[in-house]
Amino acid sequence: MAPVDGIGLATQEGERSVDSTCTQILRAACQEFATRPYSSVSLEDILARAHATKGAMYAHFGSKRALAEAIIGERSALARMSVIEVLGHRLSGLETVIDVVYRMAVQDYTTDIGRAARNLTDSIGRIEGVQADGLSKWVQVMTPAVARARDEGDVLDGADAEDVARLIISVYFGTQASIGTNDFGQFLSRLERNWQFVLPGFAEPDRIDYLTNFIRRRTAHALNNSRGRADGPSD
Secondary structure, three states, X not given: OEEEOOEEEOOOHHHHHHXXXXXXXXXXXXXXXXXXXXXXXXXXXXXXXXXXXXXHHHHHOOOHHHHHHHHHHHHHHHXXXXXHHXXXXXXXXXXXHHHHHHHHHHHHHHOXXXXXXXXXXXXHHHHHOHHHHHHHHHHHHHHHHHHHHHHHOOEOOOOOHHHHHHHHHHHHHHHHHHHOXXXXXXXXXXXXXXXXXXXXHHEOHHHHHHHHHHHHHHHHHHHHHHOOOXXXXXX
């Protein structure tokens, strides 16, 4: 399925009108959940924004919870596409990991689906185990790149790639939780400082200056990429 503004759309001719309704509902739900907590959003709010009926909604989603979980799933699919795109670039292993983290950040803070999934994970993720499962999947995605970074000499020889991947993902999501605001500039500033704290724990000492500068450039790029940006997937 090809993503449109982070929401999947089937392209088979016979499914087009049905999926158009499904996509309208998902987009409307993202817009609602992006700015309000799960408990404050009603199905009536979503359906009014989507110009859809309850019958159309229940044809695709059995409940508000199922709709919320679908948004989190769509966000994960969009993130995986970003990872695949970055892996196609000729970056080192650790540059790849850093680049993926900043692409995640742009999506999480500048798109409706990113903001909605972030809010929903906070609201229902801990209850359903969605948050823990999502973190584990991110660790799985990042671990091979960290292992390559170790082979390339960016990561300390002997460091466990999975442990380093878990640390990086924990720093990212921990920074989000500690900020508690949608101020993207503030988040990026704190994330950059946190990188500086953790890099000496796993990076080769003679690579820290280079990696610090690489992170600084990615921070500036992410901030510039967010200015004047409307909803849509990351570049």
